[in-house]
Amino acid sequence: MKTFHSLDDLEKAVGTHLGYSGWTTVTQHQIDLFAEATGDRQWIHTDPEKAARGPYGATIAHGYLTLSLIPGFLDETVRLDGLSMAVNYGSDKVRYPSVVPVGSRLRGSVELADLQRTSTGARAVFGVTVERDGGDKPACVAEVISLLVV
Structure with missing residues (x-):
């Protein structure tokens, strides 16, 4: 984990x-819970038997599920002391x-793309690449923006 002691740092x-x-690791239980929470119960995510005969040979995680893992990846990677939120x-x-695919291991690779000061702290843009263990391409690439309030 990379720790910063101030916005200046x-x-x-x-x-x-x-x-x-x-x-x-992305589990079928996690995929099923996400499907239930969002209402996206498409068979490629929730029907292991049908998905086994489909194009990927197994169920796959929702793209938005993959995106929703990014805050946790950021929390594991970057710490900024002195924030109120x-x-x-x-x-x-x-x-x-x-x-x-279900059972995949994912991790976040984090870059700080930009930081703009605001009246209450800063707006930070993190470039996050979600890597899949053994995959030749990323599972997700996104710029996520956080308001950092001191």
């Missing part, structure tokens, strides 16, 4: 790679270059 890291999260502001340029 974090600002000096703009344009650099901050590190990697740990690996997490950090709030998700949004995402830009989200892409899913490859699928995430």
Whole structure:
């Protein structure tokens, strides 16, 4: 984990790679819970028998499930002391270059793309690449924006 002691320290890291999260395994139970929470119960996600005969040979995680793992990857990778809170502001340029078959191990590779000061702290843009263990392409690439309030 990379720790920053102030916004000034974090600002000096703009344009650099901050590190990697740990690996997490995507389970069918997790996919099923996400399907239930979102109402997206498409068979490619929730029917292992049918999905085994489908194009990927197994169920796959929802793209939005993969995207939703990013805050946890950030939390494992970057720490900024002195904040009263950090709030998700949004995402830009989200892409899913490859699928995430059930049982895949994923981790986040985090860069600090930009930091703009605000009246309450800063707006940080993190470039996050979600890597799949053994995959030749990322599972997700996104710019996520956080409001950092001091």
